[in-house]
Amino acid sequence: MQEHAEILFANEAFYFAFQLKDMEAMEALWAQRVPVACTHPGWPSLSGRDQVMQSWAAILNNPDNQGVAMRGAKARRYGETAFVTCYEMIGESLLAATNVFVLEDGGWKLVHHHAGPCNMPPADLPEEEESRLQ
Incomplete structure (x- = not known):
């Protein structure tokens, strides 16, 4: 469905900005007019655009940031x-x-x-859907 394609495209854009460490793109992907929140693995929950954007700046500017690969995306509207x-x-x-x-x-x-540890990957996670952005 087209509506799900647009949502999945927005999701891919998020991971693309993450992989490229592109703070300008990351800021453009987050809502401006409604409250936002974020929970990174091992972090407390963050609320408000300022806190969320500061967290992404810290992550994207971290020289030890290993990048991210996303796969198995499913959208619901x-x-x-x-x-x-x-x-x-x-x-x-x-x-x-x-x-x-x-x-x-x-x-x-x-x-x-919101992202957190997953100790048991699903058996049906297709490898070909992996989206490693470089």
Whole structure:
């Protein structure tokens, strides 16, 4: 469905900005007019655009940042809200992630990202859907 393609495209753009360490692109992907939040693995939950953007600046500017590969993305839409569940590979660590989007100015913008450890990968996670952006 076209609506899911647009949501998945926004999700891919998020991981592309993450991989390229592109703070300008990361800032453009997050909603401006509604509250945002983020929970990075091992971090406390962050609320508000300033805290969330500061966290991404710290992550993207970290020289030890290993990059991220995303795969297994599935989108679900509910009116002007959508979420994507997927898996992230950071080094040898597998994380389960949820990204929540809202329609803002005609495009899908992030309002929440949450990723945490996943000790048991799903058996049906297709390797060919891996999206390693370099």
